[in-house]
C-alpha cells in the first residue's frame with residue numbers, strides 16, 4: 160500500500176450511520192475494536208484524535224490537560240457553525256476551571272436531586288395535561304411537536320422564568336444553533352439574538368422579586384449582563400432539545416422492541432433503570448465531546464501532544480462490550496448506570512437530575528396512558544436527526 164492509499168483511509172467524522180438508525184456509525188465500532196485512539200479528519204481538512212473506548216473516555220474526561228475551551232489551539236469543531244458557537248460568547252461549557260467552576264457553582268443548587276425531586280408533582284401534572292390535550296378527540300399525533308418538545312420546554316421556562324408563549328421563537332433559534340447545516344453567520348445571528356432576548360428578560364426582572372433562576376442571577380450582582388445571557392441561553396437550549404429528543408427516540412426504541420415495552424408495562428419499577436438504558440443505548444450527543452490537549456499526555460497507550468484536538472465518542476463508549484455485556488442489545492433490566500451519555504468529570508451534565516426525572520415521568524405517562532400506542536407511519540419513513548448536534552427524530556407520527 161502506498162502512502163497516498165493510506166491517507167485516503169483516514170476516517171471523516173462525523174461518519175455515517177449503518178442500517179440500524181439506533182446504532183452509532185459502524186466505523187466507530189470498528190475503531191474501538193481495532194484502533195481505539197485513531198486519527199480522523201474534520202470538515203475543514205484538519206485531523207484530530209478520536210477516542211472510542213469506555214475506559215479511555217472516562218480517563219480523558221477527568222484529565223485537566225484536556226481543555227474544553229474552544230479558543231485554545233487545536234480545538235476540534237465539526238462544522239463552521241459549531242466553531243462560531245464554541246469560540247465566541249460561549250458559556251461555561253466551553254471554559255476550564257477555575258472560571259468554569261465559578262459560573263457553574265451559581266446554578267448547582269437549582270439542579271441538585273433534592274430540588275428536582277420537589278418538582279416531580281408539577282412535571283407529572285404538565286405531562287398528564289399534555290397527554291390529555293394530545294389525545295382529546297383524535298387517535299393520532301406527532302409525538303415530537305405535541306408532547307416531547309412541549310414537556311421539557313414548559314419545565315425549563317418555569318425554572319428560568321422565560322415566558323412559554325415565546326417557545327416558537329426560542330425553539331427556532333435553538334434549531335439553527337444545533338443544525339450542522341447552519342453557516343457561521345446564521346449561528347452568530349441566532350446566538351446573538353437569543354442572548355439579547357435573555358439579557359432584556361433579565362433586565363425586566365431586576366425590579367421584581369420572582370423566584371426563577373434568571374431573577375436570582377440578576378439579583379446576585381456578581382455576573383455581567385453577558386454572562387447571564389450566555390448562561391440563560393445554554394440552559395434554555397440544553398434544557399429542552401436534549402430531553403425532547405430522548406423522549407421521542409426512547410418511545411420509538413420501545414415500539415421497535417415490544418418485548419422490552421411489555422416488561423416496562425408489567426413492572427413499573429423498571430422505569431428508572433430503563434431510562435438509564437435508553438440514555439446508554441441511544442447516546443443522543445452523537446458527534447462526540449470535543450477537547451484539546453494543553454499539555455502532552457498519553458491515553459490508551461497513545462501519545463497526544465499539546466495543541467492536538469481530541470473527540471470523545473461517547474456513543475461508541477456506551478456500546479463498549481468491555482463495559483456493558485451484549486452492549487448492542489436493549490435491555491431495560493440491565494444496570495446501565497456507568498454510561499457516559501451525560502459526559503463525566505467537571506463538565507458532566509448539570510441538568511442530569513432534571514433530565515432523568517422528566518424522562519421517567521414522560522415514559523411512564525406515555526406507555527401507561529396509551530396502552531395501544533403504535534407507529535402511524537412505516538419505520539423506514541421516520542426522519543432521523545443525522546443533521547443535528549443532538550440526535551433524535553424530526554417527527555414521530557403515532558397512533559393509539
Ligand code: HEM
Nearest residue numbers: 251252397398401402405448500501502506508509510514
Ligand atoms: C453538559 C448531555 C439534559 C444542561 C452536558 C454534557 C453532556 C450532556 C454529554 C457534557 C458536555 C461536555 O463535557 O462537553 C445531556 C443529555 C441530556 C441533557 C443526554 C438529556 C437527556 C440537560 C438539561 C439541562 C442540561 C435538561 C439543563 C437544564 C447542561 C449544562 C451543561 C451540560 C449547563 C454544561 C455543564 C458544564 O460544562 O459544567 N449535557 N444533557 N442538560 N448540560 Fe446536559
